[in-house]
Amino acid sequence: MKQINSIKDMQKLIAEEKRAGKVIGFVPTMGYLHDGHLSLIERAKKESDVIVVSIFVNPLQFGPNEDFDRYPRDLERDEKLALKAGADVLFFPDTKEMYPKESVVTVSVNKRVDALCGESRVGHFDGVATVLTKLFHIVSPDYAYFGLKDAQQVAVIEGLVEDFNFPINVIGCETKREVDGLAMSSRNVYLNDRERQEAVHLNASLIKAEKWLLEGDSGETEQKMIKYLEEHTSGVVDYCKILSYPELLPPTPQSKRLIIAVAVKFSNARLIDNVILDNILCRPESEEETCSVR
Amino acid sequence: MKQINSIKDMQKLIAEEKRAGKVIGFVPTMGYLHDGHLSLIERAKKESDVIVVSIFVNPLQFGPNEDFDRYPRDLERDEKLALKAGADVLFFPDTKEMYPKESVVTVSVNKRVDALCGESRVGHFDGVATVLTKLFHIVSPDYAYFGLKDAQQVAVIEGLVEDFNFPINVIGCETKREVDGLAMSSRNVYLNDRERQEAVHLNASLIKAEKWLLEGDSGETEQKMIKYLEEHTSGVVDYCKILSYPELLPPTPQSKRLIIAVAVKFSNARLIDNVILDNILCRPESEEETCSVR
Numbered sequence: 001m002k003q004i005n006s007i008k009d010m011q012k013l014i015a016e017e018k019r020a021g022k023v024i025g026f027v028p029t030m031g032y033l034h035d036g037h038l039s040l041i042e043r044a045k046k047e048s049d050v051i052v053v054s055i056f057v058n059p060l061q062f063g064p065n066e067d068f069d070r071y072p073r074d075l076e077r078d079e080k081l082a083l084k085a086g087a088d089v090l091f092f093p094d095t096k097e098m099y100p101k102e103s104v105v106t107v108s109v110n111k112r113v114d115a116l117c118g119e120s121r122v123g124h125f126d127g128v129a130t131v132l133t134k135l136f137h138i139v140s141p142d143y144a145y146f147g148l149k150d151a152q153q154v155a156v157i158e159g160l161v162e163d164f165n166f167p168i169n170v171i172g173c174e175t176k177r178e179v180d181g182l183a184m185s186s187r188n189v190y191l192n193d194r195e196r197q198e199a200v201h202l203n204a205s206l207i208k209a210e211k212w213l214l215e216g217d218s219g220e221t222e223q224k225m226i227k228y229l230e231e232h233t234s235g236v237v238d239y240c241k242i243l244s245y246p247e248l249l250p251p252t253p254q255s256k257r258l259i260i261a262v263a264v265k266f267s268n269a270r271l272i273d274n275v276i277l278d279n280i281l282c283r284p285e286s287e288e289e290t291c292s293v294r
Numbered sequence: 295m296k297q298i299n300s301i302k303d304m305q306k307l308i309a310e311e312k313r314a315g316k317v318i319g320f321v322p323t324m325g326y327l328h329d330g331h332l333s334l335i336e337r338a339k340k341e342s343d344v345i346v347v348s349i350f351v352n353p354l355q356f357g358p359n360e361d362f363d364r365y366p367r368d369l370e371r372d373e374k375l376a377l378k379a380g381a382d383v384l385f386f387p388d389t390k391e392m393y394p395k396e397s398v399v400t401v402s403v404n405k406r407v408d409a410l411c412g413e414s415r416v417g418h419f420d421g422v423a424t425v426l427t428k429l430f431h432i433v434s435p436d437y438a439y440f441g442l443k444d445a446q447q448v449a450v451i452e453g454l455v456e457d458f459n460f461p462i463n464v465i466g467c468e469t470k471r472e473v474d475g476l477a478m479s480s481r482n483v484y485l486n487d488r489e490r491q492e493a494v495h496l497n498a499s500l501i502k503a504e505k506w507l508l509e510g511d512s513g514e515t516e517q518k519m520i521k522y523l524e525e526h527t528s529g530v531v532d533y534c535k536i537l538s539y540p541e542l543l544p545p546t547p548q549s550k551r552l553i554i555a556v557a558v559k560f561s562n563a564r565l566i567d568n569v570i571l572d573n574i575l576c577r578p579e580s581e582e583e584t585c586s587v588r
Binding site for chain 1: 301305309312313315396397398399400401402403404405406423427428431432434450453454456457458459460461
């Protein structure tokens with residue numbers, strides 16, 4: 001596995017691989033790799049010849065009161081895990097390499113950010129879209145892989161790639177879970193023992209919500225989720241929302257996909273989870289003016 | 295010369311050319327080609343194997359009271375001129391092809407836009423940077439060519455390419471002029487006969503300003519330019535400015551390059567012109583705290 005921390009070296013390597021006709025697969029991460037990341041690397045090997053994994057904790061996507069400084073980092077461990085999962089290149093630039101001076105330009109995300117995490121994390125998705133625009137130009141991937149645990153991020157990235165005509169295929173991959181159902185996340189290490197046990201109820205609330213929807217939601221599923229989470233965790237519920245996906249707007253009868261999404265703040269960690277449902281409620285053949293989900 | 299109006303076809307062609315090891319040169323234009331554009335095409339042939347010329351009047355870079363609707367268009371004439379100058383591919387998408395729906399993302403230009411044209415044309419450079427980001431992903435050029443008549447645009451594009459790590463070389467090319475010195479521009483057709491004669495004084499004011507600077511500017515060059523233009527034209531002076539280039543900030547002793555830039559509004563046309571000066575005043579060896587140019 002090649003290890004590169006310079007943008008110029010990375011672009012040079014990729015230019016050589018492309019000239020040799022290789023297909024490039026890219027897994028951008030903030031490091032502290034877990035099985036979710038590793039499953040992306042393994043998935044990438046299906047379509048691509050050269051698998052690039054990047055590790056960069058991007059300051060631009062953290063708010064002033066967020067966890068940039070204490071975000072978990074362990075490059076040595078990440079190197080071993082990425083190698084074992086099948087990465088061919090590990091790209092780990094430092095902040096100075098990625099942002100050598102104040103930026104003339106940034107990417108602004110104008111849709112898909114007024115709900116869910118975008119509502120409380122103002123500017124977060126601008127930071128995500130900006131760093132990915134840079135990374136996409138540094139790695140020039142044919143395929144880029146992202147975990148659907150961050151479903152809003154995937155929705156924004158799909159918009160980024162589509163609107164800017166990046167010649168890249170975005171692959172959203174299923175959320176990897178612990179045995180008890182907790183979505184894998186680098187931030188799970190912030191949980192204390194009690195919170196770790198309670199955290200399983202995020203996933204449980206989604207399973208319940210899906211059931212309530214299938215039974216015929218009368219617009220109360222979100223409230224029922226909040227009640228369930230308040231009863232079963234010590235955390236503060238940030239949101240429980242049912243929206244169209246990837247638009248992240250209130251569902252209509254025309255919505256082909258829905259997302260049920262949840263965020264809960266524990267003492268040191270804000271956890272998110274979601275489930276994406278195809279066509280379960282708002283079937284196009286429905287004659288109803290409004291969807292049964294409010 | 296191949297003629298393409300679909301993004302998908304353009305990307306497919308470029309992918310083939312790249313696989314064959316070809317170097318791509320790109321001249322993005324809004325059409326109504328003149329000798330300035332043609333000189334860019336001719337210049338592109340020096341470095342590149344495949345020369346792509348795009349024609350797209352980009353609505354995003356026009357303000358609500360600007361000349362988007364009446365901007366001069368003549369595709370048939372442009373085809374002949376581009377072919378004669380040596381273009382290999384003419385790319386002319388329509389608005390629906392470039393902007394099929396409301397955008398999730400756009401590029402925001404945060405620096406180099408508070409002065410000159412950016413001051414009056416709010417959002418103009420966001421539109422320029424957004425469409426070029428799209429075009430760069432559609433054409434994937436190794437080299438991209440721009441006329442320095444639009445020097446602020448070149449400064450923004452250099453920032454765009456540098457900040458976003460586009461693997462593209464930006465080549466700013468010297469302004470082409472009519473015999474009497476008027477900078478070539480598609481908008482010159484808007485001038486009436488009297489204005490066309492007066493318009494020569496934009497270039498004349500720059501030549502005078504350069505002379506005044508060399509003689510030792512005491513901070514009055516901008517005012518003297520305004521006075522000269524008011525005396526010699528019927529237009530309204532929008533700005534006469536001396537700034538560092540490409541930063542477009544007030545000059546300091548550290549400024550290695552300066553721009554003298556002018557904009558004048560005639561009855562139906564707002565014309566711009568500039569001259570870029572290397573190292574003429576603010577030499578690094580200078581002991582002075584401030585530059586002689588204010």
